[in-house]
Structure formats: C-alpha cells, structure tokens
Amino acid sequence: MAQEIEQYLMLKFRNGLDGKDKSISKIPRDKLFYLNNVFTECQMLTRKHGFNSPEDLLTINRIRRELNKIKRELKATKDKLQPNNGVSSTQDKETSLQHTEISRWTTRVVDDSKVYGFDDNVVSMEKLLLEKESHDRFKAVGIVGREGIGKTTLCQLIFNKAEVKNNFLPRIWVCMARHPDDDEDPKLAIVKRMLVQLGVEKKMVNFIFNEKSGLQGLLCALYQQLVGKRYLIVLDDARETDSWYGQLDSCLSRDKKWDDGFAFGLPKGDGGRVIVTSRNEELAKMMVGEENIHRLLPLSDPESCWKIFKDAVENDLILSNPPNLEDLKLEINQKCGGLPLAAKMMGQAMQEELPK
Structure with a gap:
C-alpha cells in the first residue's frame, strides 16, 4: 500500500512539474505541503521492505484517511467550479456526507x-456499570489506550449487551470528534447532538439556544431530559482538553452557572453512567478521576489476532490449513503488536495482493 501511494504521488508531482497535469496547480498550498510530507513518509516505509511494526500499519491507516479527506475536499472544490454554478444534486451531497461520516x-x-479477544474486558466493564453498591449513584468511567487498540469496539459491545439495555434508559452514543458539518463551538455542537439523540427536535434545540440564553439553556434542557432516569452515555474519542469537560461527577452549586461545566447537564441522583474513551489518559483522568480509569491493553492471545487477520483477508481457501499455522499466528501477533486495527490492516493488505 505504501509503495502504491508513493508511486501515485510521484507521478502526480512529476506531471505537475512538467506541466502535464494542470489540476495540481489548483490544489491549495497547505494540501500540497501535506502531500509532500505523505510522499516522504511513504518513501521511508517502502525502504523497510514491509511493515516492521504496528506503528507502520497505523501510519498507513492515518495516511489513507487523510488522503481520502483531501480527495473529498478537492472533489467539492471541483463541483463548485462546474457549469451548474456549483449546485450539486441532492444525491451527490448525501453521498459525500455519507462517505465523510463513515471515515x-x-x-x-x-x-x-x-x-475477538474482548470477553474479559466486557465482563469487567459490565460489572463496573451494574454494581449494586452504586446502583443509585452517578458514575463515570474512562477507557484509555493507544490508537487501534479497540476502545470504541469495547464500548460498542458493552452498549449493546442485553443486560445493559435492560438497566439503562435512555442510552445515547456521542462521538466527540468534530463533525464535518459543525461550524460552531464544540461545546454547543456536542450538547445539541445529545439533545437530538434524546428525541428533541432540531427546531426546538435551535429555539432553546436562541431564546434561552445559549449554552446555559441547552445544558438546562439536557438536565431536564435526563433527570429521574438511569441513563447511559458514551462519549467516544474525547479530545478537547478544556477544563469545561472536567470532573463529570460535579453538581451545580449556588456560585456556579449552568454553562460553567459540562457536568452540570448530567443529573447525579438516579444511577446515571457515563463512559469516556480517549487516547489521552490525562484528559480522561480530568473527566472521570484517576480511580475510574480502565486501561485497555494489547491482545495477548495469538488466536484472536489471527481471527481478525483472517476475517480481513476474506479468503478461507488461502488460509484454511497452512502447514505452519501456529508459527503464522505468532508472527501475525508479533507484527501487529496485539492491536486489532493493525491485525485487520495486515489482512486487508494481503487481501489486496491476492489475484482477483
């Protein structure tokens, strides 16, 4: 994959320099700088003659995501310059948005x-959420770990467990990353997103924001939607380090205002639960407290990594009964470093190399 990206970029740059490819002159300067950096990274990776570490695989995954993002942005720019005065069809807009959301x-x-390989973590987290000692008390838990280790996957498994569904209502999933359509303060965007997921119509959300003192009104409305309920909220991929997101177990006091902290929109007396995932352990500690951190470790079982790899290859005939199966499983586990995403990428790379 790295070699293919390198060859493609080299061709584009050469054509651009020779004047054969006029489109490269329309690429914004910051994108050209980034593409140049990508080109350098791909050269470094291909000189290794293969992927020698999980970091290499994650780097390729990041490059692939960024290149897809640039491709979409350039397509949007091209659409604006087309003869239809930049008006794309509704279908084109929906397709573009879907692709953006997926990535x-x-x-x-x-x-x-x-x-595969998450059973023990799921049991541990489920017990933590359902423990009787804190049945009626608010609890916030943080899941931390490096990129590709499976924080989101673990949360998805917990979120959809039958026992969890039976004990928490409502349950809402909040992706903390910036949405492509968000052009406002992340605090506003997240609280609005939560209200919509709780069933409040967008018109009403905007009315509350415009007529009820902005963020204060939104947090007050969030509180009213959740009060008296045993809710479960997943805040996935937290990145904002603003102290406004900190100490989720805090309660509103007389010397505070609604918009002084995210925590004030979360009722504390009916057994509500919040799960935060983040690569940034210090951020997670700020939000949930050090004693409530769950550190996700790489998979130690070669069998789990092998199954992830095999699923990604999507060819049972090739991998059905190799003569050196156990050695191959150990090699996959070592090369991916126990990271599910890295094992999946290795399988995808092999799948792309198979004859069609």
Missing part, C-alpha cells in the same frame, strides 16, 4: 461476530 464518525453499531 470520521463512530456509532453504536458493531458486528460482534467479528470481534
């Missing part, structure tokens, strides 16, 4: 038949 957005949906 950047997480949801509650998971195919648990293709998830």
Whole structure:
C-alpha cells in the first residue's frame, strides 16, 4: 500500500512539474505541503521492505484517511467550479456526507461476530456499570489506550449487551470528534447532538439556544431530559482538553452557572453512567478521576489476532490449513503488536495482493 501511494504521488508531482497535469496547480498550498510530507513518509516505509511494526500499519491507516479527506475536499472544490454554478444534486451531497461520516464518525453499531479477544474486558466493564453498591449513584468511567487498540469496539459491545439495555434508559452514543458539518463551538455542537439523540427536535434545540440564553439553556434542557432516569452515555474519542469537560461527577452549586461545566447537564441522583474513551489518559483522568480509569491493553492471545487477520483477508481457501499455522499466528501477533486495527490492516493488505 505504501509503495502504491508513493508511486501515485510521484507521478502526480512529476506531471505537475512538467506541466502535464494542470489540476495540481489548483490544489491549495497547505494540501500540497501535506502531500509532500505523505510522499516522504511513504518513501521511508517502502525502504523497510514491509511493515516492521504496528506503528507502520497505523501510519498507513492515518495516511489513507487523510488522503481520502483531501480527495473529498478537492472533489467539492471541483463541483463548485462546474457549469451548474456549483449546485450539486441532492444525491451527490448525501453521498459525500455519507462517505465523510463513515471515515470520521463512530456509532453504536458493531458486528460482534467479528470481534475477538474482548470477553474479559466486557465482563469487567459490565460489572463496573451494574454494581449494586452504586446502583443509585452517578458514575463515570474512562477507557484509555493507544490508537487501534479497540476502545470504541469495547464500548460498542458493552452498549449493546442485553443486560445493559435492560438497566439503562435512555442510552445515547456521542462521538466527540468534530463533525464535518459543525461550524460552531464544540461545546454547543456536542450538547445539541445529545439533545437530538434524546428525541428533541432540531427546531426546538435551535429555539432553546436562541431564546434561552445559549449554552446555559441547552445544558438546562439536557438536565431536564435526563433527570429521574438511569441513563447511559458514551462519549467516544474525547479530545478537547478544556477544563469545561472536567470532573463529570460535579453538581451545580449556588456560585456556579449552568454553562460553567459540562457536568452540570448530567443529573447525579438516579444511577446515571457515563463512559469516556480517549487516547489521552490525562484528559480522561480530568473527566472521570484517576480511580475510574480502565486501561485497555494489547491482545495477548495469538488466536484472536489471527481471527481478525483472517476475517480481513476474506479468503478461507488461502488460509484454511497452512502447514505452519501456529508459527503464522505468532508472527501475525508479533507484527501487529496485539492491536486489532493493525491485525485487520495486515489482512486487508494481503487481501489486496491476492489475484482477483
């Protein structure tokens, strides 16, 4: 994959320099700088003659996502310059948005038949959420770990467990990443998103914001939607380090205003639960407290990594009964470093190399 990207970029740059490819002159300067950096990274990776570490695989995954993002942005620019005065069809807009959401957005949906190695973590987290000692008290838990280790997957499995569904209502999934359509303060965007997921119509959300003192009104409305309910909220992929998101167990006091903290929109007396996932452990500690951190470790079982790899290859005939099966499983586990995403990428890379 790295070699293919390198060859493509080299061709584009050469054509651009020779004047053969006029489109490259229309690429914004910041994108050209980024593409140049990508080109350098791909050269470094191809000189290794293969992927020698999980970091290499994650780098390729990041490059692929960024290149897809640039491709979409350039397509949008091209559409604006077309003879129809920049008006794309409704179908084109919907397709573009769907592609953007798929690449950047997480949801509650998971195919648990293709998830391996998380059983112990699921049991541990489920016990933590359902413990009787804190049945009526608010609790916030943080799941931390490096990129590709499976934080979102673990949350998806927990979120969809029958026992969890029976004990928490409502349950809402909030992706904390910036949505492509968000052009406002992240605080506003997240609270509005939560209200919509709780069933409040967008018109009403905008009315509350415009007529009821902005963020204060939104947080007050969020509180009213959740009060008296044993809710479960997943805040996936937290990145904002603003202290406004901190100490989720805090309650509104007389010397505070509604919009002084995210926590004030979350009722504390009916057993509500919040799960935060983040690569940034210090951020998660700020939000839930150090004693409530669950550190997700790489998969240690070669069998789990092998199953993830095999599913990604999508060719049972090739991998049905190799003569060195156990050695191959160990090699996959070592190369992916126990990271599910890295094992999946190795399988996808092999699948792309198979004859069609």
